[in-house]
Amino acid sequence: MKEIKAVIKPYKAEEVLRALHAIANLPGCIVSQVKGYGRSPKSPTGDVLESDEWTKLELVVPDRMVEAVLKTIHSHAHTGQKGDGKVFVIEAVDALAIRTGKRGDEAI
Numbered sequence: 001m002k003e004i005k006a007v008i009k010p011y012k013a014e015e016v017l018r019a020l021h022a023i024a025n026l027p028g029c030i031v032s033q034v035k036g037y038g039r040s041p042k043s044p045t046g047d048v049l050e051s052d053e054w055t056k057l058e059l060v061v062p063d064r065m066v067e068a069v070l071k072t073i074h075s076h077a078h079t080g081q082k083g084d085g086k087v088f089v090i091e092a093v094d095a096l097a098i099r100t101g102k103r104g105d106e107a108i
Contacts, residue, residue, distance in 0.1 A: 001092040001105060002066050006057040007036065008077040008085040013055040016076040020059075023068055027108040030058040038083075054085065060092050060108050 008016060013031065020029055034056045061069055066089060073087055095107035 001060055001062060001095060001108065003090040003092045004057075004059045004061065004066065004069055004073075004087065005090065006073050006077070006085065006087040007034070007054045008057065008073070009079070009083065010053060010055045012077045012079070013057075016057065016073055019072045019076045020057075020069065023065070023072060026059070026065065026069070027061060028059070032056045032058070052083065060095060062105050062108070 006016075010033065017029065017031070020026055032055070034054050036052065036054055057073070059069060070087060070089070078084055094104060096103055097107040100107075
């Protein structure tokens with residue numbers, strides 16, 4: 001299992017969510033509105049960019065779905081402009097469905 005965290009521009013969120021919803025058997029997605037900042041890699045001084053508002057998507061998916069989710073997020077969140085966002089893929093060690101007690105892939 002992998003946890004996928006995507007930080008994208010808020011105006012792209014509905015488009016990305018519609019596309020994710022079209023992926024067969026996708027377990028689900030948590031959506032949050034967040035604030036953050038970043039450093040400009042092209043700035044010789046590493047200046048901090050202004051704080052901005054983002055939409056954060058969080059998903060836990062079976063390993064076999066990771067590439068489909070990444071391609072979907074990238075193709076629907078990409079504008080080619082600075083600040084399009086980032087996606088992180090993290091190993092998810094376990095999951096527990098509180099209601100059923102199922103574990104691992106069965107819990108997601």
